[in-house]
Every structure is written in C-alpha cells, then in structure tokens.
Amino acid sequence: MKKMIIQGGNRLSGEVTIGGAKNSTVALIPSAILADTPVQFDTVPDILDVHNLMIILESMNVHSSFKHGVLDIDPTQIIEAELPSKAIKSLRASYYFMGALLGRFHRATLTFPGGDNIGPRPIDQHLKAFEALGATVSENNGTVHLEAPNGLHGTRIFMDMVSVGATINAILAAVRAEGVTIIENAAREPEIVDLATFLNNMGAQIRGVGTDVIRITGVNSLQSMNTHTIIADRIESGTYLSLAAAMGDGVMINNVIPEHLEAYTSKLIEMGVDLKIDSDKIYVPKAEHLTAVHVKTMPYPGFATDLQQPLTPLMAKAAGVSTVVDTIYPKRVKHIPELQKMGMKIAAGDGKITIEHTDHFNGADVEAGEIRAGASLVITGLMADGQTVIHKADNILRGYDRIVWKLNRLNANVRIEDDEQD
Ligand SMILES: CC(=O)N[C@H]1[C@@H](OP(=O)(O)OP(=O)(O)OC[C@H]2O[C@@H](n3ccc(=O)[nH]c3=O)[C@H](O)[C@@H]2O)O[C@H](CO)[C@@H](O)[C@@H]1O
Ligand SMILES: C=C(OP(=O)(O)O)C(=O)O
CATH class of the missing domain: 3.65.10.10 (Enolpyruvate transferase domain)
Incomplete structure (x- = not known):
C-alpha cells in the first residue's frame, strides 16, 4: 500500500x-471483449482500476497497451480462462465481466467483486437480469457461475431499484442476445450513455439510454471503426x-x-x-x-x-x-x-x-x-x-x-x- x-x-x-470518467472507463474496458475487432479508447484516466482491468484482460489472452491516455485492446484472440481473483477483488467494476462474458461465451465464472467499502453492495439485480435473459445462476463460496446453454434471449427486465451496475450489466448481456430486451427503471447516469455510444458505434442497437426505459435489439457482431473518446x-x-x-x-x-x-x-x-x-x-x-x-x-x-x-x-x-x-x-x-x-x-x-x-x-x-x-x-x-x-x-x-x-x-x-x- x-x-x-x-x-x-x-x-x-x-x-x-x-x-476520462472512471465509471465509464471501467465499463468500457470489459465491454471491449464483446467486439470482433480491436478497439481503442482515448482520454483514459491513469488509475489503478484501469491497470487491474488490463491484468484481467491479459488472463483471457486479450492483449492491451496503455500509453499517453490511449488504451488499445485486442479481443480477437480471446480464450475462456480462470480470472485472477486478486485483480477481480481490487475493484467493483470487475463484475462487468459477468455480463460481457455471458454475452460473448454464454457462460462466466467470477469471484465476487471488491471496490469501495461503503456499506452493503448486493448484486441481486444484476443476477436477476441475467436470469431473465435465460442464464442460470449458481453461487458457491464467493464464486458466481452463470450459464446460458441455449443462448440469451431478449426479455423485459424491471429493476427493483435504480442501479448503475445492474443497468450496465443487463446492457452488456443483452447487446448480442437474440431479440429485444427492455430494461425498465434503468439508471440514467452519463457513464451509461457513454457506454451505449461506444457499443452503438460498433453496430449495437441500444435506444433510450439516459431515460429510465432502455430498449436493446440484439445484434450478431460488433465491429469498431474508430477511437472512442471517454467523457x-x-x-x-x-x-x-x-x-x-x-x-x-x-x-x-x-x-x-x-x-x-x-x-x-x-x-x-x-x-x-x-x-x-x-x-x-x-x-x-x-x-x-x-x-x-x-x-x-x-x-x-x-x-x-x-x-x-x-x-x-x-x-x-x-x-x-x-x-x-x-x-x-x-x-x-x-x-x-x-x-x-x-x-x-x-x-x-x-x-x-x-x-x-x-x-x-x-x-x-x-x-x-x-x-x-x-x-x-x-x-x-x-x-x-x-x-x-x-x-x-x-x-x-x-x-x-x-x-x-x-x-x-x-x-x-x-x-x-x-x-x-x-
Ligand atoms: C463502478 C461504478 O460505476 N461505481 C458507481 C456505481 O456503483 P454501483 O453500480 O455498485 O452502484 P448501484 O447504482 O448499483 O447502487 C445503487 C444502490 O442500489 C443497491 N443495489 C444495487 C445493485 C443490486 O443488485 N442491488 C442493490 O440493492 C446498492 O446497494 C445501492 O444502495 O454507482 C454508485 C451509485 O451512484 C456509485 O457510488 C459508484 O461510484
Ligand atoms: C464507490 C465508488 O467506486 P466503485 O463503485 O468503483 O467502488 C466511487 O467511485 O466513489
């Protein structure tokens, strides 16, 4: 320390x-594994959370490099692998790999995230969204296992409370799911809009971000054409x-x-x-x-x-x-x-x-x-x-x-x- x-x-x-916004960046980096091309982010803050997310990416054979505020991530050789629990526990947003891996591989195994110790921070709404999309959820000894052998299917998800993380995780899982997903009582934070801008520029169809109803039509492939500048x-x-x-x-x-x-x-x-x-x-x-x-x-x-x-x-x-x-x-x-x-x-x-x-x-x-x-x-x-x-x-x-x-x-x-x- x-x-x-x-x-x-x-x-x-x-x-x-x-x-660039920490809370955008820590969602954008996990979301990069949904792309079928390399991606590039600009005005990336030089913060420990970014370096820990890069360690997690590397464990999946996703190479990244970070210089002068520009972060390049190449997810094209991604493999399924055990994720490093120390890095996962070092930050809150590692839970975005749940939604992103589920979207990419239809399964994910992760230890519970860390992040700021600011009182209870349950993830029940995240898990509820994954289940609604067709995943089974099991928890064992602090590890969450998610699996959707028949793929993810668009659905209506009503969030019991307004949650930034659950809204983002639902978007990440739904963006490549089959059909239409509607998230109601969604969070409206600007960082969610930033994430959707990045995904939409790659071909995603996410509408209504910044309001409390988000509508996502799943697509088969996401391809990056340009650099995303973080808010x-x-x-x-x-x-x-x-x-x-x-x-x-x-x-x-x-x-x-x-x-x-x-x-x-x-x-x-x-x-x-x-x-x-x-x-x-x-x-x-x-x-x-x-x-x-x-x-x-x-x-x-x-x-x-x-x-x-x-x-x-x-x-x-x-x-x-x-x-x-x-x-x-x-x-x-x-x-x-x-x-x-x-x-x-x-x-x-x-x-x-x-x-x-x-x-x-x-x-x-x-x-x-x-x-x-x-x-x-x-x-x-x-x-x-x-x-x-x-x-x-x-x-x-x-x-x-x-x-x-x-x-x-x-x-x-x-x-x-x-x-x-x-
Ligand atoms: C990485 C990131 O973006 N972190 C931000 C995010 O955290 P995070 O996404 O973890 O915070 P949420 O918006 O999810 O939490 C809002 C409230 O909902 C509760 N809740 C949340 C999810 C759930 O499944 N069940 C549940 O009960 C939480 O305990 C909290 O009381 O939003 C918080 C609230 O603006 C900010 O303080 C954090 O900086
Ligand atoms: C609570 C915060 O962060 P995290 O959700 O990443 O722990 C914060 O940024 O104030």
Missing part, C-alpha cells in the same frame, strides 16, 4: 484538466471544484461537462461560490463568506453519492451547520473519524451527517477507507496546518487520474511513498 503525504497551507492557483469524469471535476473553492486563489478547471454537474454546481453557488461556468470549463474564483447547505444524494441527475465526501471540507468552511443525507449508501461514513482527527466538527446520527463550521484544521495521520473518503482527506489536508499522512492511499489512486502531478501543478505540496505500516 502507498501513503500520501501533504504539507498543508499552500494556496492553489492555475489550471487543471479533468481526465470527462464528473466526480473528479466536482472534487477539484471543491478543493479550488476551499483553497484556491483562482483555479480554471478544464474538460468539464457542466450539464453532468448541475446538482453539484447549484449547491456550490448556493454556498456562495461565484463559479464562472463555460461550455467545457469552470473557473473557480477565491471563495469567501460561504453559507451552510443541505445535501441529499440521489441517483442521477440528483446529487451524486460520490460527491458528498468531496464537498464536506468546503461545508466545514461555511458559516452554520450543513447536513448530508446519503440515500444511496447510508453507511458511507468512513471519512468521519478521520476528519475528526484533523479537527473537523463532523458527526453522524439519525441518518444524517452534520458538519459545523470549523476555523482550523490540523495535519494528522489518517486512513483513506475508500476513494471518496480519501478525496475529503486530501482536500482537508491541503487546508490544514502542518503535515497530513494519508495511509491506504491506493484507494485514492484507484480512481483519481495522476492526482499528485495535478495537485502539485496547482501549487500543492503532495507526494506518494510506499507505506511501511502495511
């Missing part, structure tokens, strides 16, 4: 460019917006899709941050006299659960008491004891998190229990006096593209080292 060391107190300024990461964008408002003297954030961030930017504006929103960039001036806000996380287009923790340090700067209710992951509270060590007046109770105005933060030895808890520690570490050491920093590197380089270019003082503590 790595640790991140931050010398706090530096004011930030300059420009930062947002990378900007709205969660990375929101993280830099928060840290720029917290510690910036004027920061330009480039490669942003403002429409994907409206629930978030409207909260920043409500707090008193005078954002200058352009078509693909947002300027954050020095922010003063912030007021408290109340946030409730919701599926897209609501306020993203992945942005509640990155907003927390800014809430602590505001006058009054801010609150967060996370309706998606009510147990997403790993940041709280760590932020308390840094002096933040933050507490959880009665199903909500309260954040009181805090004048002063002190550097401390803390632990990134998950990626966005880690983001809140990074921002608070930048605001704090003295040195902050964030252990388990791999959880941050899972999903933040070249974060040390990006922060230091903004005049932060951050480095990564191996952690002897592990």
Whole structure:
C-alpha cells in the first residue's frame, strides 16, 4: 500500500484538466471483449482500476497497451480462462465481466467483486437480469457461475431499484442476445450513455439510454471503426471544484461537462461560490463568506453519492451547520473519524451527517477507507496546518487520474511513498 503525504497551507492557483470518467472507463474496458475487432479508447484516466482491468484482460489472452491516455485492446484472440481473483477483488467494476462474458461465451465464472467499502453492495439485480435473459445462476463460496446453454434471449427486465451496475450489466448481456430486451427503471447516469455510444458505434442497437426505459435489439457482431473518446469524469471535476473553492486563489478547471454537474454546481453557488461556468470549463474564483447547505444524494441527475465526501471540507468552511443525507449508501461514513482527527466538527446520527463550521484544521495521520473518503482527506489536508499522512492511499489512486502531478501543478505540496505500516 502507498501513503500520501501533504504539507498543508499552500494556496492553489492555475489550471487543471479533468481526465476520462472512471465509471465509464471501467465499463468500457470489459465491454471491449464483446467486439470482433480491436478497439481503442482515448482520454483514459491513469488509475489503478484501469491497470487491474488490463491484468484481467491479459488472463483471457486479450492483449492491451496503455500509453499517453490511449488504451488499445485486442479481443480477437480471446480464450475462456480462470480470472485472477486478486485483480477481480481490487475493484467493483470487475463484475462487468459477468455480463460481457455471458454475452460473448454464454457462460462466466467470477469471484465476487471488491471496490469501495461503503456499506452493503448486493448484486441481486444484476443476477436477476441475467436470469431473465435465460442464464442460470449458481453461487458457491464467493464464486458466481452463470450459464446460458441455449443462448440469451431478449426479455423485459424491471429493476427493483435504480442501479448503475445492474443497468450496465443487463446492457452488456443483452447487446448480442437474440431479440429485444427492455430494461425498465434503468439508471440514467452519463457513464451509461457513454457506454451505449461506444457499443452503438460498433453496430449495437441500444435506444433510450439516459431515460429510465432502455430498449436493446440484439445484434450478431460488433465491429469498431474508430477511437472512442471517454467523457470527462464528473466526480473528479466536482472534487477539484471543491478543493479550488476551499483553497484556491483562482483555479480554471478544464474538460468539464457542466450539464453532468448541475446538482453539484447549484449547491456550490448556493454556498456562495461565484463559479464562472463555460461550455467545457469552470473557473473557480477565491471563495469567501460561504453559507451552510443541505445535501441529499440521489441517483442521477440528483446529487451524486460520490460527491458528498468531496464537498464536506468546503461545508466545514461555511458559516452554520450543513447536513448530508446519503440515500444511496447510508453507511458511507468512513471519512468521519478521520476528519475528526484533523479537527473537523463532523458527526453522524439519525441518518444524517452534520458538519459545523470549523476555523482550523490540523495535519494528522489518517486512513483513506475508500476513494471518496480519501478525496475529503486530501482536500482537508491541503487546508490544514502542518503535515497530513494519508495511509491506504491506493484507494485514492484507484480512481483519481495522476492526482499528485495535478495537485502539485496547482501549487500543492503532495507526494506518494510506499507505506511501511502495511
Ligand atoms: C463502478 C461504478 O460505476 N461505481 C458507481 C456505481 O456503483 P454501483 O453500480 O455498485 O452502484 P448501484 O447504482 O448499483 O447502487 C445503487 C444502490 O442500489 C443497491 N443495489 C444495487 C445493485 C443490486 O443488485 N442491488 C442493490 O440493492 C446498492 O446497494 C445501492 O444502495 O454507482 C454508485 C451509485 O451512484 C456509485 O457510488 C459508484 O461510484
Ligand atoms: C464507490 C465508488 O467506486 P466503485 O463503485 O468503483 O467502488 C466511487 O467511485 O466513489
């Protein structure tokens, strides 16, 4: 494991460019095995999840290479093989190989995925979708075995709750199935639209993505003709917006899709941050006299659960008491004891998190229990006096593209080292 060391107190300024969306990328890479040709992705974030997905691809004889943000994947020599459980467990999105392998081979065997430890994360809706499409599902000792000896057949799938992962897995399994699949109560996240754009450009027939009813007509073959450029990461964008408002003297954030961030930017504006929103960039001036806000996380287009923790340090700067209710992951509270060590007046109770105005933060030895808890520690570490050491920093590197380089270019003082503590 790595640790991140931050010398706090530096004011930030300059420009930062947002990378491709983690949650698109981690679906696009498994989806590549559905293609009958090599595929290429551009603006791929340099994050641990990508490197672990490449290890999983390699185990199936799918060669990939990643250089300067361009990822080439050649699935034409794919073989069925046992997948490396360490890599599978290193991230959440490895479960997309369930849908993709089922689509490609009509069978798949995988251990349960890992990913952020943010409370219970069942996959019953994924399995329900696979069964509806004609697969049998068996579980044994943490391994899931899926098999559709008679192929997959289009059907109507009603999701009991809005799930990004289950919607994507149903698309992956249905895209080469026979006939028409209709997914109702589908998730509407932009990353799902991005995946469907990639698949449709290869000949898939997916309609209605971005609404809660998706209609997929199965096709026999998917062939890539061009490079797919991944959409900007709205969660990375929101993280830099928060840290720029917290510690910036004027920061330009480039490669942003403002429409994907409206629930978030409207909260920043409500707090008193005078954002200058352009078509693909947002300027954050020095922010003063912030007021408290109340946030409730919701599926897209609501306020993203992945942005509640990155907003927390800014809430602590505001006058009054801010609150967060996370309706998606009510147990997403790993940041709280760590932020308390840094002096933040933050507490959880009665199903909500309260954040009181805090004048002063002190550097401390803390632990990134998950990626966005880690983001809140990074921002608070930048605001704090003295040195902050964030252990388990791999959880941050899972999903933040070249974060040390990006922060230091903004005049932060951050480095990564191996952690002897592990
Ligand atoms: C790789 C990726 O894209 N990760 C994102 C994805 O995770 P992920 O796809 O795992 O999250 P879901 O949208 O599936 O989860 C939403 C809610 O549904 C529940 N649920 C989900 C599936 C299921 O079969 N049964 C069930 O009960 C979950 O416990 C959760 O309470 O969406 C989350 C919610 O926006 C984000 O925090 C993650 O960053
Ligand atoms: C929860 C997250 O990721 P994952 O689903 O990949 O664990 C996240 O990105 O905040």
